[in-house]
Every structure is written in structure tokens, then in C-alpha cells.
Amino acid sequence: MNTSLKIGSIMGIPIKLHITFLLILPVFALVFATNPQPYGFADVGSATESYALSLLTTILLFACILLHELGHSYIAKSYGVEIKDITLLLFGGVSSMEEIPRDPSQEFKMAFAGPLVSLIIGFSLLALHLVAISFIPSYSNTSIYLMVGILASINIVLAVFNLIPAFPMDGGRLLRAWYAKRMSYVKATHYAAYFGKMFAFIMGIIGLLWNPWLIMIAFFVYIGASEEDKSTTVTVSLEKYKVSEVMSKEVISVTPEMTVEDLSHFMFENKHLGYPVIKGNSLKGIVTFTDIRNVLPHERYATLVSDVMTKDVISLPSNSNAAEAFKIMTVNNIGRVLVTDNDTVKGILSRTDLMRLLMLANE
Structure with a gap:
């Protein structure tokens, strides 16, 4: 909407x-x-x-x-x-x-x-x-x-x-910029976010005693500081890795002639909710569970993958860094992205792959 x-x-x-x-x-x-x-x-x-x-x-x-x-x-x-x-x-x-x-x-x-x-x-x-x-x-x-x-x-x-030196206000970014001249960008963000959270906490207490509107503003500031801290940490951590190091190289694909009924069974058997659609060596599109769930059960036998697939495929080259992949997924609200070099599918990268990488990197 x-x-x-x-x-x-x-x-x-x-x-x-x-x-x-x-x-x-x-x-x-x-x-x-x-x-x-x-x-x-x-x-x-x-x-x-x-x-x-x-x-x-x-x-x-x-x-x-x-x-x-x-x-x-x-x-x-x-x-x-x-x-x-x-x-x-x-x-x-x-x-x-x-x-x-x-x-x-x-x-x-x-x-x-x-x-x-x-x-x-x-x-x-x-x-x-x-x-x-x-x-x-x-x-x-x-x-x-x-x-x-x-x-x-x-x-x-x-x-x-x-x-006011607290995210998401401009003062929070000014404070981070000041810190970033003296330490790493991630550490600067941690300090600026911590200051913002403390400010929100104090504002919330004042709001309880004086003006309830301040409680809503405090909540807004606290969430903004937390999200900025988390987002920066994720982005900087993922920048250290290439997509080729994280992606799944064995790509399970489907053909455009497959019916939606067969695809639904295929998804259940392979435990994935999205697949590239390939004919020969040519990438035709990508199909996900979202594409097929609105097809009525009695129509799935006559509906082909080519009828419901997304033809505008979002992809990126294998030499991109993982942070770029995460940004593409976030901006486009998708759970996976195809990795292609010269129109040839080299792999597929999911949000789960990136989250697993972050867990291993932070251990």
C-alpha cells in the first residue's frame, strides 16, 4: 500500500x-x-x-x-x-x-x-x-x-x-561526527547512541512527573538511538566480507514451464521460499512463495511459473561486499538476492545467510 x-x-x-x-x-x-x-x-x-x-x-x-x-x-x-x-x-x-x-x-x-x-x-x-x-x-x-x-x-x-545530541536528531549525528574524529566509526556510534538512550531515559522520567508528551518523544529518541547503533554495527561488520564468501553456490532453480502446483510441492520438499527461474543458461526471473500464495488452489494446475514470476530480478555481482547486499534487501524488502556475473547466476544470498555471518563474526 x-x-x-x-x-x-x-x-x-x-x-x-x-x-x-x-x-x-x-x-x-x-x-x-x-x-x-x-x-x-x-x-x-x-x-x-x-x-x-x-x-x-x-x-x-x-x-x-x-x-x-x-x-x-x-x-x-x-x-x-x-x-x-x-x-x-x-x-x-x-x-x-x-x-x-x-x-x-x-x-x-x-x-x-x-x-x-x-x-x-x-x-x-x-x-x-x-x-x-x-x-x-x-x-x-x-x-x-x-x-x-x-x-x-x-x-x-x-x-x-x-x-540535542541524541539520535535520531541531528545533534546525535553531530556528536557521532565529533567522536569519529577520535575513534572508530562503530565505537563513535556506540557512544553517541548510549548518550541518546540516557537522554531518552531522563526525558521519560521528567515526562512522568511533568508532561506525558515527553514520554512519547523519549520513546522515539530511544528507538532511534538503538536502531542507528544496530544498523551501523551490522553495516560495518558486513563490509569486511565479499558476497562470494557468503553466498550459497549451489543454486536450486526452477523452469518457467513448471506449474504453480508443482512449485508449491517443490518448495515444501526443498525448504526454500524463493527460486531463480532459469531456462537453459538464461535467467528469466525469480519466483517466491509470495508470488504463488494468491493463486487459487484449483487454478494452480493450469498456472505456470512464468505467469507469476517476477521478471525484474534484483541482483548484484559476486565481488560486492555483504553490506551492499544487506542494503539492497532492506531497501527492496526482499529476503534474498541473486548473485550474477555477466548475466550468469553464480549463487544466491539470503538474509538468513547474512544473519548467520553476523553471529559467527561477533562470537
């Missing part, structure tokens, strides 16, 4: 709206519409005017969040990192990057770019605010005065919040 809607592109980067953003948009507008000055528009004009101003402020706020993410993306692209998209969702925005630069100075600049954009927006609006108050006497009585003030303060708060 596609949960995001593309609304355009900036710098060649697709911009998407997640379904959670569409749900939170009227909620934010309602919050601004029901709060009095200087935090909302409850006492400005009619209810319709108040809500219209609140909705406009909310849209401009998320536009500022988009600029924050574009700040990260601009620096990342300058270092050759591929940006797949930027998605606006419930808690703000997220840039989907191919990978985070390992060079500490590059990661530092990329991480700081977002908060810097928010600070520039916030202080620019604040300066505009102060100039307008000085030269336009009636300005402080207008709805624009409230809107500019709200946007200025939120952008500054957004920048400061993101500079």
Missing part, C-alpha cells in the same frame, strides 16, 4: 506527503485556531478567519520543515550521496538517503545544515518582525504580526531541539 503522495520535485529530489501529514495538518491548524495570542489566532476575527490563518500558518510551518530537510539534502548531494526523496510526515520531515557519509567532517556539515537553515529562517523572521514593529505602527495589531512571530519562534525551537 502506497502511503505517500508525490507533490513535486526540488533539486531533482521527489517531495512526498505521507498520510500522517494529511491527518496532522488539520490538527495543527485546530491547535493554532483555539489558542489565544501570541500562540494562536483564537481571538482574531471570526471563527472562519481564525481557522484560515491557522491553516496557512501550519502550511508555512511545514514548508519551513521542508527547507530544513533540503538543507541536509543539499550538502549530502554535494558529497555524492543519492537522495531518494523527502517525505513530510506526522513529526516533521525525513530525507531518504542512500547512506550517511562516513567522513566525520562531511557528516558534521550535513547534520548541521538542517538546524542552520531553521536558525536562518527563525532569526530572519524575527529581524523582519522587529523592523516592521519599529517602522509600521499598526503592524502589531495585524494577523501577520502573529503569524510571523509564531513561525520565527517555532523555527528557532526546531533548530535547538534538533541540536
Whole structure:
């Protein structure tokens, strides 16, 4: 199910709206519409005017969040990192990057770019605010005065919040970059993640005593720190190995003329849920249990593997490192990938193979 809607592109980067953003948009507008000055528009004009101003402020706020993410993306692209998209969702925005630069100075600049954009927006609006108050006497009585003030303060708060040294905030990456100049990348990630978890723990206690919202933020920070730590450890560990060292060289394949009924029995006998489809020496596709499970039982005798197989096969060469294979499986949400050299199948690598390798490597 596609949960995001593309609304355009900036710098060649697709911009998407997640379904959670569409749900939170009227909620934010309602919050601004029901709060009095200087935090909302409850006492400005009619209810319709108040809500219209609140909705406009909310849209401009998320536009500022988009600029924050574009700040990260601009620096990342300058270092050759591929940006797949930027998605606006419930808690703000997220840039989907191919990978985070390992060079500490590059990661530092990329991480700081977002908060810097928010600070520039916030202080620019604040300066505009102060100039307008000085030269336009009636300005402080207008709805624009409230809107500019709200946007200025939120952008500054957004920048400061993101500079908290805890994953997944930008401050966590800044802290890791600082550590990485003094130790290995994995160890730097461990230290930065540990700091983030401790911060989340303290925030959670404060939330219990003061504000329940902080508990949700603490949970978000703790999970983010843990996932970053685990992901980095896995990636760096797998980079030491070539795919050819881990893959299964004896590939069990099926033919495109096999029926789905025969394939289901074949899967049960061989205890695998996915097979390359080969005719002669030519790779035709790949078929998995997912491809056949929607075929009705009485139709499986007349349905061929060629009718249900996936023809766009995701593969990689045998000289790739295992970390690249893991990334391909994760991004494409698949459990195995074919290993091919010059269109010839050399082996097959599964997620189970990689997990087994990690267990042996960490013993």
C-alpha cells in the first residue's frame, strides 16, 4: 500500500506527503485556531478567519520543515550521496538517503545544515518582525504580526531541539561526527547512541512527573538511538566480507514451464521460499512463495511459473561486499538476492545467510 503522495520535485529530489501529514495538518491548524495570542489566532476575527490563518500558518510551518530537510539534502548531494526523496510526515520531515557519509567532517556539515537553515529562517523572521514593529505602527495589531512571530519562534525551537545530541536528531549525528574524529566509526556510534538512550531515559522520567508528551518523544529518541547503533554495527561488520564468501553456490532453480502446483510441492520438499527461474543458461526471473500464495488452489494446475514470476530480478555481482547486499534487501524488502556475473547466476544470498555471518563474526 502506497502511503505517500508525490507533490513535486526540488533539486531533482521527489517531495512526498505521507498520510500522517494529511491527518496532522488539520490538527495543527485546530491547535493554532483555539489558542489565544501570541500562540494562536483564537481571538482574531471570526471563527472562519481564525481557522484560515491557522491553516496557512501550519502550511508555512511545514514548508519551513521542508527547507530544513533540503538543507541536509543539499550538502549530502554535494558529497555524492543519492537522495531518494523527502517525505513530510506526522513529526516533521525525513530525507531518504542512500547512506550517511562516513567522513566525520562531511557528516558534521550535513547534520548541521538542517538546524542552520531553521536558525536562518527563525532569526530572519524575527529581524523582519522587529523592523516592521519599529517602522509600521499598526503592524502589531495585524494577523501577520502573529503569524510571523509564531513561525520565527517555532523555527528557532526546531533548530535547538534538533541540536540535542541524541539520535535520531541531528545533534546525535553531530556528536557521532565529533567522536569519529577520535575513534572508530562503530565505537563513535556506540557512544553517541548510549548518550541518546540516557537522554531518552531522563526525558521519560521528567515526562512522568511533568508532561506525558515527553514520554512519547523519549520513546522515539530511544528507538532511534538503538536502531542507528544496530544498523551501523551490522553495516560495518558486513563490509569486511565479499558476497562470494557468503553466498550459497549451489543454486536450486526452477523452469518457467513448471506449474504453480508443482512449485508449491517443490518448495515444501526443498525448504526454500524463493527460486531463480532459469531456462537453459538464461535467467528469466525469480519466483517466491509470495508470488504463488494468491493463486487459487484449483487454478494452480493450469498456472505456470512464468505467469507469476517476477521478471525484474534484483541482483548484484559476486565481488560486492555483504553490506551492499544487506542494503539492497532492506531497501527492496526482499529476503534474498541473486548473485550474477555477466548475466550468469553464480549463487544466491539470503538474509538468513547474512544473519548467520553476523553471529559467527561477533562470537
